[in-house]
Amino acid sequence: MSAQPIEAVERDDVLQPRHPYRRFLRSATRWQVAVERKVNELVSYEQNPFYFHGALPTFVFWMLIASGIGLLFYYKATLTESYESLVYLAKVPFGNCIRSSHRYSADAMLLAIYLHTFRVYITDRHREYRIVPWLTGVVLLLLTYVAGISGYMLVGDQRSWGLIHQSVQAFQAVPLVGDFLASQVLAGPDITDYTVARALFFHLLSAMAIFWFLWMHLLRIRRPFMIVTIGIGAAVVGVILMVAGLWPAGSYTPVVEPMHVPEAYEIGNWLYLPGFWLLSSAGPLAFWGAVVLLFGGLLMLPYLLRDTRRNIAMVVRDKCVGCQLCAIDCPYSAITMVPTWNERKKKPDLLAVVYPPRCSECGVCIGSCDFDAIELSSMPYRPIEDLVKELAPKREAPAEAAGD
Numbered sequence: 404m405s406a407q408p409i410e411a412v413e414r415d416d417v418l419q420p421r422h423p424y425r426r427f428l429r430s431a432t433r434w435q436v437a438v439e440r441k442v443n444e445l446v447s448y449e450q451n452p453f454y455f456h457g458a459l460p461t462f463v464f465w466m467l468i469a470s471g472i473g474l475l476f477y478y479k480a481t482l483t484e485s486y487e488s489l490v491y492l493a494k495v496p497f498g499n500c501i502r503s504s505h506r507y508s509a510d511a512m513l514l515a516i517y518l519h520t521f522r523v524y525i526t527d528r529h530r531e532y533r534i535v536p537w538l539t540g541v542v543l544l545l546l547t548y549v550a551g552i553s554g555y556m557l558v559g560d561q562r563s564w565g566l567i568h569q570s571v572q573a574f575q576a577v578p579l580v581g582d583f584l585a586s587q588v589l590a591g592p593d594i595t596d597y598t599v600a601r602a603l604f605f606h607l608l609s610a611m612a613i614f615w616f617l618w619m620h621l622l623r624i625r626r627p628f629m630i631v632t633i634g635i636g637a638a639v640v641g642v643i644l645m646v647a648g649l650w651p652a653g654s655y656t657p658v659v660e661p662m663h664v665p666e667a668y669e670i671g672n673w674l675y676l677p678g679f680w681l682l683s684s685a686g687p688l689a690f691w692g693a694v695v696l697l698f699g700g701l702l703m704l705p706y707l708l709r710d711t712r713r714n715i716a717m718v719v720r721d722k723c724v725g726c727q728l729c730a731i732d733c734p735y736s737a738i739t740m741v742p743t744w745n746e747r748k749k750k751p752d753l754l755a756v757v758y759p760p761r762c763s764e765c766g767v768c769i770g771s772c773d774f775d776a777i778e779l780s781s782m783p784y785r786p787i788e789d790l791v792k793e794l795a796p797k798r799e800a801p802a803e804a805a806g807d
C-alpha cells in the first residue's frame with residue numbers, strides 16, 4: 404500500500420475519530436471549549452477560572468500553608484490540650500479567622516483540584532506525553548486527602564476520636580500488615596498523646612510531600628501556568644473570608660474520656676470524610692474497595708487510549724551546533740542536551756537529543772532551530788501554499804465581486 408492512503412486515513416481519524424472513546428473525548432473537548440467561551444463572555448478571558456485550573460489549587464495551597472503556620476503558634480498536640488488550644492484561638496486577634504480560613508481553604512483546595520482534574524481529563528490533556536503530570540496528580544490528590552483527614556483528627560473533639568478509631572479499624576482489616584499500619588496511626592497500642600502527635604506528623608508530612616510531588620508534577624511542563632490573576636485571587640480570598648466570617652470553624656463536643664470512643668459522631672465534612680461514612684455503614688471492605696476503585700481508576704485512565712505517534716521530532720546530528728535553543732523552548736522538556744565529540748571542530752560539544760515518549764509532536768523546536776537541525780520524523784511534505792489554502796476560512800465571494 405502506498406504512503407498516501409495511510410496518511411489520508413490517519414488524517415481522517417484525527418478529524419473524525421472512529422474509536423468510540425476517542426470520539427467521546429473529542430466531543431467532550433468541544434463542549435468544554437464552548438462552555439469556556441461562554442464564561443469568557445461573562446467574566447472575560449483574564450478572569451475565566453477554567454484557564455487557571457492548575458494555578459487555582461496552587462494558590463489555595465499557599466493560603467493553606469500561611470494559615471497553617473498561624474495555627475501552629477497556638478496548637479497544642481496533646482490529648483487534653485488540643486481541643487482547648489483551638490477554642491482559645493477565639494480570644495486571639497484574628498485567631499478565629501485564621502482557623503476558619505485554614506479549614507475552608509482545605510475545602511477550596513479539594514474543589515480546585517477537582518476542577519483541575521476535570522479540565523485536564525475532559526480536554527484530553529491527560530495521556531501520552533502528559534502521563535507524568537497525571538500520575539503525580541493522582542498522588543497529589545491522595546496526599547490532599549491524607550492532609551485533610553489527619554487535620555480533622557487534630558481537633559480533639561468527638562469526631563477526631565471517631566476518625567482515629569475508624570482509621571485503625573480500616574487499617575486492621577488490611578491483610579498481613581494491618582496491625583502494623585494501625586499501630587502507626589495510634590503510635591502505640593492505644594489512643595494517647597502520641598496519637599495526636601502522630602496525626603500532626605502525618606498532617607505536616609503530607610503537606611510537605613505535596614511540595615515534593617508538585618515539583619515532580621511540573622517537571623515535564625516547561626512553562627506551567629501557576630499564578631492566578633489579581634481578580635481571581637481576590638475572589639478566592641474574598642469567598643473564603645466571607646464563608647469564614649459567616650460560619651466560623653468550630654469543634655464538636657470535646658471528649659471527656661478519650662479512651663471511650665464515641666459510638667456515633669457527626670461526619671460534618673462531606674468533601675474529605677465520605678469514606679468514614681462508608682466505613683461505618685458498609686465496613687472496611689467497601690471502604691478499601693472504593694479507595695482502590697477511585698485511585699486505581701484514575702491511574703488507569705490515561706492507558707485506555709494510545710495514539711499512533713508518527714511525527715516525533717528528530718535531530719539531524721550533523722547540523723546541530725548545540726545552541727540549546729530547542730531544549731529551552733520545548734514545552735514538555737522532551738529535548739536534553741548531551742555531551743558529545745564534535746568531529747569537525749575536534750572538541751567536546753553538546754548535541755540535542757529528543758526523548759520520544761515526552762515529545763508532543765508540536766513542532767515548536769523546528770521553529771527554535773536556526774540551523775535546520777530538527778525535523779518531524781515522518782511529516783509528509785506539504786507545500787506551504789497548500790497549507791495556507793487549506794487553513795484559510797472558506798467564505799462566499801461577495802455578490803458584486805461574483806458578478807464582475
Ligand code: HEM
Pocket residue numbers: 456457458460461464516519520523528529533536537538539540541543544547613617620621624626627628629701
Ligand atoms: C495539589 C494539587 C495539584 C496542583 C497544585 C496542581 C498544579 C498544576 C499546575 C500548576 C499545572 C500546570 C498547568 C498549566 O500550565 O496549564 C498542572 C498541570 C497538570 N496537572 Fe495538576 N495539580 C494538582 C493536582 C492534579 C491532579 C489531581 C491531576 C489529575 C489526576 C492533575 C493533572 C495534571 C495534568 C495532566 C497536567 C498537565 C496539563 C497540561 O499539560 O495542559 N493535577 N497541575
Ligand code: SF4
Pocket residue numbers: 718722723724725726727728729730754755771772773774775776777
Ligand atoms: S536549536 Fe538546533 S542547533 Fe540548537 S541545539 Fe537544538 S537542534 Fe541543535
Ligand code: SF4
Pocket residue numbers: 715716732733734735736737738757761762763764765766767768769
Ligand atoms: S516537537 Fe519538539 S518542541 Fe514539540 S514536544 Fe517534541 S521535541 Fe518538544
